[in-house]
Amino acid sequence: MMTLSKKLCGVAGMAVAFLATAAPALAADLIKNPDAAQMASMVNKGDVAWMLVSAALVLMMSIPGLALFYGGLVRSKNMLSVLMQVFMIVSVAGLVWACWGYSIAFTSGGENHFFGGFSKAFLMGVDATTSGATFSNNVYLPELVFVVFQMTFAMITPALIVGTFAERVKFSSLIVFVVAWLTLIYAPMAHMVWYWAGPDFLADAPTDSGLLWGWGALDFAGGTVVHINAGIAGLVGCLIIGKRVGYPKEPMPPHSLVMTMIGASLLWVGWFGFNAGSNLEANGVTAVAFVNTMLATCAAAVSWALIEQFHHGKASLLGAVTGAVAGLVAITPAAGLGAPMTSIVLGFVVSPICYIFVAFVKGKLGYDDTLDVFGVHCVGGIVGAIGTGIVASPALGGQGVFDYTVFPAAFDASSYSIATQVVTQIKAVLFTLVFSGVGSAILFFVIDKTLGLRPSAEAEQEGLDLSSHGERAYNY
Amino acid sequence: MKLVMAIIKPFKLDDVREALSSLGVAGMTVSEVKGFGRQKGQTEIYRGAEYSTNMVPKIKIEVVCDDDLAPRVVEAAQQAANSGAIGDGKIFVLDVGQAVRIRTGETGETAL
Numbered sequence: 370m371m372t373l374s375k376k377l378c379g380v381a382g383m384a385v386a387f388l389a390t391a392a393p394a395l396a397a398d399l400i401k402n403p404d405a406a407q408m409a410s411m412v413n414k415g416d417v418a419w420m421l422v423s424a425a426l427v428l429m430m431s432i433p434g435l436a437l438f439y440g441g442l443v444r445s446k447n448m449l450s451v452l453m454q455v456f457m458i459v460s461v462a463g464l465v466w467a468c469w470g471y472s473i474a475f476t477s478g479g480e481n482h483f484f485g486g487f488s489k490a491f492l493m494g495v496d497a498t499t500s501g502a503t504f505s506n507n508v509y510l511p512e513l514v515f516v517v518f519q520m521t522f523a524m525i526t527p528a529l530i531v532g533t534f535a536e537r538v539k540f541s542s543l544i545v546f547v548v549a550w551l552t553l554i555y556a557p558m559a560h561m562v563w564y565w566a567g568p569d570f571l572a573d574a575p576t577d578s579g580l581l582w583g584w585g586a587l588d589f590a591g592g593t594v595v596h597i598n599a600g601i602a603g604l605v606g607c608l609i610i611g612k613r614v615g616y617p618k619e620p621m622p623p624h625s626l627v628m629t630m631i632g633a634s635l636l637w638v639g640w641f642g643f644n645a646g647s648n649l650e651a652n653g654v655t656a657v658a659f660v661n662t663m664l665a666t667c668a669a670a671v672s673w674a675l676i677e678q679f680h681h682g683k684a685s686l687l688g689a690v691t692g693a694v695a696g697l698v699a700i701t702p703a704a705g706l707g708a709p710m711t712s713i714v715l716g717f718v719v720s721p722i723c724y725i726f727v728a729f730v731k732g733k734l735g736y737d738d739t740l741d742v743f744g745v746h747c748v749g750g751i752v753g754a755i756g757t758g759i760v761a762s763p764a765l766g767g768q769g770v771f772d773y774t775v776f777p778a779a780f781d782a783s784s785y786s787i788a789t790q791v792v793t794q795i796k797a798v799l800f801t802l803v804f805s806g807v808g809s810a811i812l813f814f815v816i817d818k819t820l821g822l823r824p825s826a827e828a829e830q831e832g833l834d835l836s837s838h839g840e841r842a843y844n845y
Numbered sequence: 846m847k848l849v850m851a852i853i854k855p856f857k858l859d860d861v862r863e864a865l866s867s868l869g870v871a872g873m874t875v876s877e878v879k880g881f882g883r884q885k886g887q888t889e890i891y892r893g894a895e896y897s898t899n900m901v902p903k904i905k906i907e908v909v910c911d912d913d914l915a916p917r918v919v920e921a922a923q924q925a926a927n928s929g930a931i932g933d934g935k936i937f938v939l940d941v942g943q944a945v946r947i948r949t950g951e952t953g954e955t956a957l
Contacts (some may be wrong), residue, residue: 618894622889679889691892728893741892 398665399430399506401776402570408500411509419651420514426642427521431459431528433560434639438632438694442687442740445624446832448535448842454540455528458547465551467492471516471522472737475564482580484557485564492516492548498812502567503649506777510649513798514646518646519559526595528556532740532823533603534610537829539835542820546812554808555594565773572776586797587761587770587790589658590647592754593704593801600747601802602809604738609813610822612737614829626687633690635693637666640697644704654768658705661712662697668716669696675702676724693724695745700754706768707760715760754798758791846941846954847915851906852878853926853934858904864925865908868917871957874907884932903934909941911954 376719400407412476436455439817440448462470469490483737488497509739527547565571565578576583581593588594613621623629645659673692699719700712707715726744738744763769763782772779823829828836835841853861858875865873879900887898910918920938927933947957 542918617894620898622891622896677890685890687891724893732894 376673380491399777400569402573403507404498408509409498409511411507412500412511413650414446415509415651416503416508416510416649416770417514419550419655420510420518420646420649423642423646424514424518424521426639427518427525427646428459428639430526430636430639431521432456434632434635435525435528436632437628438636438690439535441625441627441629441632442532442623443535444832445842446834448624448834449840450540450833451531451535452842453838454531454535454538454543457544458528458531459524460640461544461547462527462551463520465548466520466523467516470551470556471495471519473552474519474559475515477564477566477577478560478579480576482561482576482578482583484560492716502569504568504654504771505650506568508650515649522591522595523555524641526591526599527551529595529599529742529746530606532742532787533738534605535739536833537610537613537620537739537823538833539820539824540833541821542816545815545820546606546822549612549812549816550809553812554602554805558594558598558805562588562797567806568773568778569776571773575774579585581797581800584796585770585790585793586756587706587794588702588754588797589705589757590644590701590752592698593797596698596701596746596750597754597798597801598748600743600745601806604736604743605745605806606813606822607738607743608736609817612735613739614826616737617732617735623687630686630690633693637693637697640666640701644701646695648705654705656821657708657768660701660709661704661707663707665700665703665712665716665719666693666696666729667691668713669699669720672696672717672720673724676721691727691741691745692720692724695719695749698746698749699775701704701750702753703757706757708766708768711760711765711767715753715756718756719749722752723749751798755794758794759787761785761790762787785799801814846909846911846944846957848937848939848941849906849908849910849915849918849922850937851922851934852880852936853906853909853922854901854928854932855902855904857926857928857933858906860925861906861922864921864951867920868914868921869909870910870914870918872908876904876907878905882932901932903905908942909944911956911957 403411432455436452439455440451443451450693469487472487472489473484476488478485495512495516497511497513499512500509501512503510527550531543561579562581563579565582566574570579640662641659644662645655648655648658670689670693673688677688678684696716696719699715703715723745726748727741731738731744761767761783769780769782769785813822824833824836851861879902881899884896884901886901889898891894907922908918915938919938922936943952944956947954
C-alpha cells in the first residue's frame with residue numbers, strides 16, 4: 370500500500386529503476402513529478418495482474434475464510450449470524466469505500482495529516498486512465514487497481530471486529546456501527562499510516578503525507594491500520610456490549626473446528642495477497658514478503674502447538690490454527706521489511722504472548738472476547754508492529770528504509786537505527802490504541818444508547834440464527 | 846416379550862450386533878446418546894479455557910425378543926460389550942405389552 374515510512378521499500382524501487390528492461394530504465398531518465406499521461410505509460414502489466422489477483426485473494430480472506438474461521442468457533446445456533454455479519458460487512462464496506470472511504474483515506478489533506486478530502490468521493494475522476502503510485506520511482510498502477518485492493522482491506526478490518534462480541538449483537542446496529550466506523554476511524558487511520566504523495570512527488574511536497582507516515586512509522590501491510598485497529602475496537606465493543614448470557618459458567622465450546630481449520634487455512638492462503646500484494650508491485654520484495662509470511666506463520670503454529678504440548682500435554686488443532694493466525698498478524702507490518710530468518714523468530718515469539726492473553730489475561734480480567742480478537746489480532750499486531758522496528762534493520766538482513774524525500778529515492782543502510790525505529794513504532798501503536806479505542810468507544814456508546822447493541826436475552830438464548838435471521842445453519 | 850436395552854461404548858457396537866445376530870435376533874434399534882454414570886467425563890480445552898463435560902457419548906441398543914431368548918441376549922450383549930473398564934455401560938430388561946408389525950398388522954411374537 371501507500372504504506373510506510375518516509376523511506377521504505379528499498380529493493381522495490383531500486384530493482385525497477387536500475388534493472389528493469391522494459392521500463393524507462395536508467396536513473397538519469399527518471400521523470401520527476403510526471404503528468405497523468407506519463408504516469409499511465411509507467412504501468413507494468415505484471416504488476417497489474419498480480420495486484421488484481423491479490424485483491425481477490427484478500428476478499429477470499431474475509432469470505433469465506435474469516436467467516437468460517439469465526440463461524441466454527443461459535444455455537445451452532447449462532448453460526449449463520451456470524452457468516453451473515455461477515456458477508457454483509459464485506460458488502461457494505463465495499464460501497465462505503467467506493468462512495469467516500471477511498472477519498473477520505475487516499476486524497477491529500479493538505480496541512481491536515483489526519484484525513485483526506487472528498488475530491489474522489491463516488492470515485493469522481495477515477496477511471497481507466499488515472500494512476501496510483503507504488504514504492505518505486507516511475508512505476509504506477511492503474512488507480513482502480515489500487516482502489517479495489519485497498520477496498521478489500523476496508524472489508525476485512527471491520528469484519529474482524531465481530532469476533533469479540535459474537536453471539537450477542539444486534540445485526541442492524543452492527544451494520545450502522547460499521548458504516549460509521551469505516552468513515553470515522555478506519556479511513557482516517559488508513560490515511561494517517563498509508564497516505565503519502567508518492568515517490569515521484571514527495572521530494573517537492575515533503576509534508577504531503579499522513580500523520581504516522583510522516584513520523585516514519587513502518588506498517589507494511591496493516592499491523593496498525595487493520596489488526597491493532599480492529600482488535601482494540603473489538604475490545605471496547607465487547608466491554609460495552611457485555612458478556613454473553615451464561616458466560617463464563619456455561620460451557621460454550623466451538624461447534625465445528627473443522628470449519629475453523631478450513632477458514633484459517635483460507636486466511637493463510639489469502640494473506641499472501643494481503644502481505645505480498647502490499648508491495649504494490651511484482652518484484653523481489655514481493656517475494657520477500659511472501660516468504661516471510663509463510664515462515665512466520667509456520668513458526669507461530671509450531672510455537673503454539675509446543676506451548677500446549679508442554680502446558681496441557683496435548684497439542685490442539687484450535688491451538689495450531691490460532692498460532693498460525695497470530696503469526697500472520699505479527700508478520701503483517703513486517704512482511705516486506707524483515708528477512709526470512711528474523712520472520713521465523715517473530716513467529717516463535719508472538720504465539721506465547723498471545724497465548725498468555727487468551728488463556729490467562731482474559732480469564733483474570735473477565736471480559737468476554739468471544740473469539741479472542743483482542744488477544745490474537747491486537748496483541749499479535751502490537752508484537753508485530755514493534756518487532757518490525759527490529760527486523761527491518763539491514764544489519765539483521767532486513768530491507769531497511771528508503772529516503773523518498775530526495776529524487777530519485779535514496780537508500781543508506783547505515784542510517785537505520787533499531788532503537789529510533791522501535792520508539793517510532795511504539796508511538797504509532799499507542800496512537801492507534803488511543804485513537805481507535807476512544808473513537809470506537811464513542812461510536813459503540815452512542816449506538817448502544819440510541820439503537821441498542823444487544824438483542825433481548827431470550828433472542829440470545831434462542832440463538833441469533835433464528836431470532837435475527839429466521840433460518841438455521843443445519844437442518845437435519 | 847422383553848425389551849433389552851443396552852447402553853454401551855460406541856466402539857463395541859459391531860461386536861454386540863454380531864453376538865446378537867448369531868443368537869437369531871432379527872432386528873434392533875440403535876441410537877447415539879449421552880449420559881453419565883460412574884465413568885468421569887472428559888476435559889476439553891479450547892485456547893486454554895477448560896470445559897469438563899459430564900456427559901459421555903454412548904450407544905443405546907434396543908432389542909425386543911421373546912421371553913425365552915431374553916436371558917441369552919442379555920448374556921451375549923454383556924460379554925460382547927465388556928472391556929473390563931469403568932464406563933462399559935448398563936443393560937436393562939423391561940416387559941413389553943404388545944408388538945405390531947405395521948405392514949401386515951401381525952401382533953405379538955410373530956411381529957418380531
